[in-house]
Amino acid sequence: MNILILGNPQDVHAVAIKQAITAAGAIADYLDTSLFPQHLKLSWQPGTTTGCLRLPSGKLLRITDIYSVYWRTFSGVNVPSLQDEYQQRIATNDAMGTLRSLMQACPARWVNSWQAYELHKEKPLQLSMVKNVGVKIPKTLISNDQEEIIQFTNSLEKAIFKPVYGGAHTKPVTPEHLEPKRLELALRLAPVTIQEYIPGTNIRTYVIGDAIYSAEIRSSHLDFREDREAELIPVELPASVQQQCLAITKALMLDWTAIDWRLNPNGEYVFLEANPSPMFLHFENQTGFPITQKLVQLLMQ
Known part of the structure; x- marks a missing residue:
């Protein structure tokens, strides 16, 4: 079983997933798009499943051999600098067009998909779609x-x-x-x-397939990401909010995500954001939730 990790070995989350995949008995390789087109080679015959990746190591992977892909970090492409701006733009567009096409044509399971990644960049639309499934937003x-x-x-x-x-x-x-x-x-x-501004408490929920793990994030900061001393306390979401988590995940075309909520003084969960490639190691270490294990299971299903 060949599994790709969209990212590189400088990312601790990518490394952790690669180690866990290998320990589970599958073969894992990094797909670092910043090496394309100089060192990473891509080929595809449109309208068919005939295509392949030749990794910088020389390893050849046919797209039908790729079982799944874990989307950690997308680095775009890295076209060498050209003096002619027009030629630079053409080369960059050609490289990106090739990469985007193959990423969407590859029949492997993507966790998460290109479509989910693109939607995440349209945060106002994301809010609107979440409200349309009955979830409260600010x-x-x-x-x-x-x-x-x-x-x-x-x-x-x-x-x-x-x-x-x-x-x-x-x-x-x-x-x-x-x-x-x-x-x-x-x-x-x-x-x-x-x-x-929604007064109350920060709640972060990880959804991996149908598994749901949540923790209260106790912090005096408006944005808890600025607080290295934030305390994580595991919590059980009400059944109705758990159903909302699954509805959000489906609406945003996600197989896994981290959803940020504010729990207001009235006991209402207010949606803030859903991230298609969240960091999770600190959360996992502090709570004991088996996020890495669940992600590997999802990739190997």
């Missing part, structure tokens, strides 16, 4: 319109802001942020996500 505005942002923020008791795409931590909205000139300059660069 009041949210995505905008680069100064008047709309001020009006929306003033309608909330307390507001936070964060990037639309992700990549930075959540911060509280202050009067300084809404100063007209500062706000106008910022919104000329990019739109922003404004949300109502």
